[in-house]
Amino acid sequence: MILVSVLIVFAFWGLKNYFGAPLDLAAPDVETKEEEQEYLPPERNIYDIKAIFDGQNKFQVEMNFTYVNNTLDTQQELYFHLYPNMFSSSKRIPFFKADFYRAFPQGFSLGGLAIKEVKQDGKDVAWSMTQEDQILHVPLGNPVNPKEISNIYMQFELIVPKARFRFGYQTFGNDKMTMSLGNWYPILAIYKDGKWSLDNHQAVGDCTYSDIADYTVSFTVPSDDFTVAASGVLKESYLSSEGYVYVYSIDKIRDFAAAISNNYETASEEIDGIKITSYFPPEDKRGGFMALNVAKYALGIFNEAFGKYPYPELKIAEANYYPGGMEFPTFIMMDSAKYKEDNLSNTSLERSAAHEVAHQWWYNLVGNDQINEPWLDEGITEFSTAYYFEKRYGEPGRESYFSRQVDTTVNFIKNNPRHMLDPLYLFKSHSEYFAEVYVSGVLFYEDMRSRIGEENLLDFFRSYLETFMYKNVSLEEFKKFLKDKNYEALDESFYNKWFNP
Ligand SMILES: [Zn+2]
Structure with a gap:
């Protein structure tokens, strides 16, 4: 079964893609060794996506998804x-x-993803959509046993709404536009304990809850005026009959996002061998360089505090996202309002950029259910943001952060009925969500630091990262992991205070 599936996958996809480089057949090694290598199945899911952009707001997309059944059940x-x-x-x-x-x-603008065709291992599938078309159900003609793989081919049209959102575009002047492509392709739901996690996007917070996968994504744009900023690393770019093609690729990330604009300039820097690139329109050069500077310092501070960022590049792009900043693996989307002069002097851009960099550890490397347990990534990420200000600017940085974000919020938290461990759908506004989930995270880790000391706290972060890297963690697992550390200073009163409202 594995062999058959692998051969079919090769037929779709070609040996070149599978190994990332052409095989060198001219210089064969020992023959048996090479055969073994050829049939080595992938360890995790692979998304291979080709998207052709019409220059306005539509994409024609083909996706070859290699499903690797890493669950214990036949699917x-x-x-x-x-x-x-x-x-x-x-x-x-x-x-x-x-x-x-x-x-x-x-005003309101429609958008969406229209599926045209779905095949499993070359055979048509009777797919259907549920939950207001936000879930695609794919019955498998060939059930996939644990450890087996199967190819799912999809063809779809994407219509991007004119919205200031993760998935949306805005136009400027006569012919300038910037497109945010986040949460834009069919992404496999999480299967855990015999159940699929199928929560829809909520009015507040993030929706992603996904497994680590390998990605190769090519974007074809109609002219070389367009710059494509995306997750991963640019592997090749060339001119085809359909337009300019940019191929991005990266292994072991949780989601893939991009921003496309005909109004981008770029600037790059390097820290600890990691290349950081900032994308911004010419009129926002100051903001673009500031985003680059903050990303660089934040990456350096977090590399040292938590463990090294394992990818070769990080990109931060000015786009249109009204809530502020949005983390994607190896890619950060920032709202254009942050790049305007007022927000450069009031730390709005700096706080957001540092926060989204911290998410590279807490959300991408260590994942979680962002709808039902958002505190798991937002709490530790906002504490990391406060930590960035403290490490970069010393006591004045810490004081400034606390006076802006925490001191003004503590009373609100005390009097508000919501709790930091609540799921997204219980929150009624962004400010309530920020206070309860983000600021409580700062207070929780501050409390931990004051009890066990900074060195122990950083040790905890590093061992938490090591244990759950490239996995998803649940609140129960987090609590057990913390309790198993047996810190004497964390007594029952600590756990009751934070986890038993
Ligand atoms: Zn966040």
Whole structure:
């Protein structure tokens, strides 16, 4: 079964893609050794996506998804999130009412992902959509046993709404545009304890809950005026009959995002051997360089504190995302408002950029269910943000951070009925969510530091990263991991205070 599937995958995909480079057949090694290498199955899911952009707001996309069944059960079906379909009807707008004009400055705009074809190992599949078209159900003609692999081919059209969101675009002047491509392709849902996790996107917070996978994504754009900023590393670019092609690739990330604009300049720097690139429009050069500078310092501080960022590049792109900044693996999307002069002097850009860099550890490397347990990544990420200000600027940096973000919020938290461990759908505004989930995270880790000391806290972070790197962690696992450390200073009162509201 494995062999058959592997051969079919090769037929779709070619040996070149599978090994990332052409095989050198002219200089064969010992023959048996080479055969073994040829049939080595992939360890994790692979997304191979080809997207052709029309220069306006549509993409024609083909996706070859190699499913590796790393669960303990035979899978008869797969489920994929179709997040773009949160924009597919004017009857259900995916934001709070108060946010409507921030998300749609020119009024509501439709978007979505229309599936045209799904095949498993070359055979048509009777796919269907559920949950307001936000979930794709793929029944498998050939059930996939544990450790086996199968190829799922999809063809779809993507329509991007005119929205200031992770998935959306904005136009400027006569012919300038910037497109945010986050949560834009069918992504496999998490299967855990015999159940698929199929929560829809919420009005607040992030929606991603996914497994680590390998990605190769090619974007074809109609002219070389367009710059493609994306997760991963640019492997090749060339001119084809359909346009300019940019191929990005990276292994072991949790999601893949991009921003496309015909109005980008770039600037790069390096720290600890990692290349950082900032993308910004010419009029926001100061903000673009500031984002680059913050990303560089944050990466350096977190490399030392938590353990080294394991990828060769990090990109930070000015785009349109009304809530502020958005983390994606090896790629950060920042709202253009952050790059305006006022926000450069009031630390708004700096806080956001440092926060999204910290998410590279807490969300990408150590994943979690961001809808039901958002505190797991946001709490530790916001503490890391405070830690960045403290390490970079010393006591004044810490004081400035606390006076802006924490001191003004402590009373609100005391009097508000929500708890830091609540799921996204219980929060009624961004400010309530920020106070309860982010600021409580700062207070939680501050409390831990004051009890066990900074060295122990950093040791805890490093061992937490090592234990859960490239996995998803649950709140129960987090609590058990912490308790198993047996820190004497963390008594029952500590656990009751934070975990038993
Ligand atoms: Zn965050």
